[in-house]
Amino acid sequence: MERNSKPRILVVDDHEDNIELLRARLEARGYHVDGAPDGQAALEQVDRSVPDLILLDVMMPKMDGMEVARRLKARMANKELPFIPIIMQTALDTTEHKVEGLGAGAIDYITKPINFAELEARVSSQLHVKKLQSELEARDKELSELNDKLRQISLTDGLTEVENRRSLEERLHDMWQHSVRLHEPIALVMCDIDKFKAVNDEYGHQAGDAVLKQFAKVLKDEAREIDRVGRYGGEEFLLILPGTVLDAAVTFAERLREKVAEHTFTYSGGTLRRTMSCGVAASPHPLVKDQEGLLRASDEALYVAKETGRNRVIRFDGGDFKAHMQSKGNDTTDVEKPVSKPAAGTGSAVPGGPPKSKASAEASRPTA
Ligand code: GH3
Ligand code: MG
Ligand code: MG
Numbered sequence: 001m002e003r004n005s006k007p008r009i010l011v012v013d014d015h016e017d018n019i020e021l022l023r024a025r026l027e028a029r030g031y032h033v034d035g036a037p038d039g040q041a042a043l044e045q046v047d048r049s050v051p052d053l054i055l056l057d058v059m060m061p062k063m064d065g066m067e068v069a070r071r072l073k074a075r076m077a078n079k080e081l082p083f084i085p086i087i088m089q090t091a092l093d094t095t096e097h098k099v100e101g102l103g104a105g106a107i108d109y110i111t112k113p114i115n116f117a118e119l120e121a122r123v124s125s126q127l128h129v130k131k132l133q134s135e136l137e138a139r140d141k142e143l144s145e146l147n148d149k150l151r152q153i154s155l156t157d158g159l160t161e162v163e164n165r166r167s168l169e170e171r172l173h174d175m176w177q178h179s180v181r182l183h184e185p186i187a188l189v190m191c192d193i194d195k196f197k198a199v200n201d202e203y204g205h206q207a208g209d210a211v212l213k214q215f216a217k218v219l220k221d222e223a224r225e226i227d228r229v230g231r232y233g234g235e236e237f238l239l240i241l242p243g244t245v246l247d248a249a250v251t252f253a254e255r256l257r258e259k260v261a262e263h264t265f266t267y268s269g270g271t272l273r274r275t276m277s278c279g280v281a282a283s284p285h286p287l288v289k290d291q292e293g294l295l296r297a298s299d300e301a302l303y304v305a306k307e308t309g310r311n312r313v314i315r316f317d318g319g320d321f322k323a324h325m326q327s328k329g330n331d332t333t334d335v336e337k338p339v340s341k342p343a344a345g346t347g348s349a350v351p352g353g354p355p356k357s358k359a360s361a362e363a364s365r366p367t368a
Pocket of ligand 3: 192193234235236
């Protein structure tokens with residue numbers, strides 16, 4: 001709070017002699033003193049350099065002390081200025097004036113002619129209050145920054161540093177609401193690395209981890225700024241594409257699939273290649289009526305991509321999807337069925353529904 005480690009006091013008085021007198025006394029006590037001859041000059045001085053305390057005369061030309069206090073108080077209230085204790089110096093020793101001064105924003109008052117011992121005691125005690133207040137504010141700020149950091153951590157996947165499932169679910173909720181409100185499309189691409197277990201089995205878990213990190217980066221690099229990319233389960237990732245219709249999402253997923261197939265993954269022992277499968281769904285669509293239905297649709301499309309050979313992109317309303325579902329004896333309008341449990345990745349484990357989907361099979365897998 002100080003410059004040259006001295007507390008700064010602004011003395012506002014229309015009598016130059018008073019300023020000089022207070023300056024001499026206060027500087028002898030180790031304070032740095034600035035002076036201002038009227039209210040307007042005081043406000044300008046505060047803008048130039050914020051003092052730690054203000055000794056404010058009440059009766060002054062141009063703008064009186066009450067008005068200065070009111071203006072500073074308003075700026076402190078909206079955090080334009082830090083807390084500055086204001087001590088009014090008043091010749092008007094009436095209760096009415098003291099009450100008005102305190103109401104205007106002064107924290108204390110001292111009557112003229114000034115008793116210096118009293119003044120020094122009040123200045124010192126108010127600077128102490130100011131110091132405590134500053135420490136409190138600093139701790140508050142630290143706490144709020146720590147809170148932000150904690151929230152960030154709680155929404156990030158520790159391994160891949162993309163969003164985790166919790167974050168994706170929060171985002172999807174918000175983005176779904178937004179798309180419904182503004183009648184804008186929204187698409188989901190659910191991706192899963194093909195035969196990933198074999199990476200762990202053949203090259204070790206660390207190689208698996210390295211592949212997951214690089215895979216997440218490929219997705220992130222291909223996605224737009226407004227898209228959300230996150231790890232939905234073990235080696236399953238979800239992309240939320242706002243403002244995107246189904247055809248565009250399928251084109252995007254195809255590009256992603258090619259990028260992954262072309263990518264050379266590195267790990268400490270060498271390099272390897274992997275493919276991925278994707279399920280794509282979008283809204284608005286007659287087969288999708290809610291957020292859970294959209295998620296389930298992308299998940300089921302991913303399941304069909306796996307079942308029909310992997311390294312594929314399947315759209316949830318496409319011929320391949322329908323044909324496969326029918327061959328399994330499933331009703332392809334399943335995504336329309338009301339969900340009993342609104343949790344993500346509930347799959348379609350209803351009687352007569354398709355087998356347990358990828359996401360539901362992996363729902364219990366930790367992601368961070
Ligand atoms: P599919 O093509 O059907 O998707 O086969 P897959 O082998 O990719 O799928 P499966 O579900 O059989 O295996 C996924 C594996 O992913 C099993 C699990 O141990 C591994 N896994 C999940 N999370 C992590 C992780 O954080 N690190 C590593 N190294 N492996 C993980
Ligand atoms: Mg897999
Ligand atoms: Mg998987």
